[in-house]
Amino acid sequence: MTPLDLHDQQLVDLLKSDARASYTSLGASIGLSSDAARARVERLIQSRAIRPVTLIDPSMFGLTTRASLLVTLHGDDTSFAEWCQEQDAVIHLARVAGRFSHLVDLVGRSLDEVHRAAFAQIGAMPGVEKVEILPMARIDKWQLDTGRPRIGADLASPSDLEIADGDRELLRELVDDPRVSFKDLAARTDRPYAAVRRRVIALLEGGVARATVTTDDLQTSDIVPALFLAPRGDGALQSALLEHDAIKIVASTTGPIAQVGEVHGRTVNELLLVADEIYEQSGVRLELLPYTAVLKLPGSLSFRAGLSATEAPAVQLD
Numbered sequence: 001m002t003p004l005d006l007h008d009q010q011l012v013d014l015l016k017s018d019a020r021a022s023y024t025s026l027g028a029s030i031g032l033s034s035d036a037a038r039a040r041v042e043r044l045i046q047s048r049a050i051r052p053v054t055l056i057d058p059s060m061f062g063l064t065t066r067a068s069l070l071v072t073l074h075g076d077d078t079s080f081a082e083w084c085q086e087q088d089a090v091i092h093l094a095r096v097a098g099r100f101s102h103l104v105d106l107v108g109r110s111l112d113e114v115h116r117a118a119f120a121q122i123g124a125m126p127g128v129e130k131v132e133i134l135p136m137a138r139i140d141k142w143q144l145d146t147g148r149p150r151i152g153a154d155l156a157s158p159s160d161l162e163i164a165d166g167d168r169e170l171l172r173e174l175v176d177d178p179r180v181s182f183k184d185l186a187a188r189t190d191r192p193y194a195a196v197r198r199r200v201i202a203l204l205e206g207g208v209a210r211a212t213v214t215t216d217d218l219q220t221s222d223i224v225p226a227l228f229l230a231p232r233g234d235g236a237l238q239s240a241l242l243e244h245d246a247i248k249i250v251a252s253t254t255g256p257i258a259q260v261g262e263v264h265g266r267t268v269n270e271l272l273l274v275a276d277e278i279y280e281q282s283g284v285r286l287e288l289l290p291y292t293a294v295l296k297l298p299g300s301l302s303f304r305a306g307l308s309a310t311e312a313p314a315v316q317l318d
Contacts, residue, residue, distance in 0.1 A: 007030055007032060007040060010030045011040055014029055014030075015052070015213040016213055018211060019178045019212050019213050020204075023035075023037045023041070047219070048297070049216055049219040050216075051214045052213050053212060053213065054171070054174040054178045054209050054212075056171060063107045063108060065113065065114050065135065066105070066107050067108075067114045067118070067134060068103060068106075068134045068136070068227075069105075069118050069131055070100040070132040071100060071101060071102040071104055071130070071131050072100055072101055072129045072131075073101045073127045074127050075126075077127070079127075080102070081093065081295045090105070090106055090296065091105050091106070091107055091296075092104070092296060092297070092298045093105075093295040094291045094293065095294075095295060096227055096289040096290065096291055096292060097289060097292050098289040099287075100130075103291075105298070106118065119131060119133075134255070134257055134260050135253055136251045137251075137253060140241070140242060140250040140259070141250035142248075144248055144249060144262070164199075166191070169189050170189060170196065170199060170200060170203065171208075174200070214298045216297060217264075217294075218293065223264050224265050224267060224290055225248075226263050226264075226290040227260065228247075228260070228262070228263050228275070228287065229257050229286065230260070230261075231284060232256065232258040233284040234282075236281060236282040237278070237282035237284045241259065241261065244278065246270075247261060247263050247278075249261040249262040263275075263288070268290055271290060272288070
């Protein structure tokens with residue numbers, strides 16, 4: 001992909017704040033015509049540098065379990081990546097460098113559901129040699145634009161806005177097309193324009209849904225993201241991870257890997273320097289798995305059926 005120029009980056013920043021902004025508004029904000037803004041946004045989407053999404057908190061629909069899967073896959077991963085693209089329960093997929101080949105983020109209604117999806121389906125796919133599952137027990141830090149997911153103790157503080165029966169249909173349309181107009185939404189749902197406009201604004205302003213774009217940092221910036229794995233340590237490790245600016249996500253999990261998260265640097269060497277600083281403060285050495293490619297950008301839940309095989313759990317919102 002051609003590197004992003006200043007106008008591209010400005011559009012990305014504007015769309016992160018509001019993916020429903022009109023092309024006229026986007027263009028006027030950066031000195032371009034609406035047609036020029038449209039052409040640039042469409043190019044960014046087609047190249048998979050950005051993904052327009054309507055983010056919805058999975059826990060509001062019963063999907064309260066989140067896990068990271070560390071996958072070892074040998075051979076070509078095209079079929080695996082295509083399969084993951086089609087699975088609504090797979091909300092993020094990246095190719096990583098290290099003793100694992102891929103990171104898969106998965107959501108479900110229960111740990112058993114996620115466990116069966118990981119081993120009965122992903123573990124049985126051609127070329128997959130090993131799957132290690134890291135259930136997230138708690139989110140300790142989240143500094144990404146996609147918004148902090150609610151799991152564990154966070155579930156005790158639900159949104160102030162109650163979800164009405166008719167909201168599900170509106171959210172279904174917004175998830176599939178974040179930039180859909182109020183007019184088209186009204187036509188698709190067979191509801192009055194004014195009622196649709198009022199309710200969508202309430203859902204967005206109430207935090208139930210958020211229209212934004214997720215980005216591939218490897219394409220849209222000079223950031224090199226990496227997954228980190230931390231063995232069990234003491235309070236010094238927790239403090240070091242929470243306080244370091246380069247550490248963007250920290251999640252507590254179970255088993256010998258106590259914490260998993262994401263760290264950002266401009267080069268792999270800079271990532272190693274971050275790991276050295278964490279070691280100096282805590283005595284714990286992080287295992288780093290730099291992303292080499294993002295195969296599925298973090299997104300929202302879909303309202304279609306979940307994992308496709310018959311023996312898989314039904315991860316769906318209908």
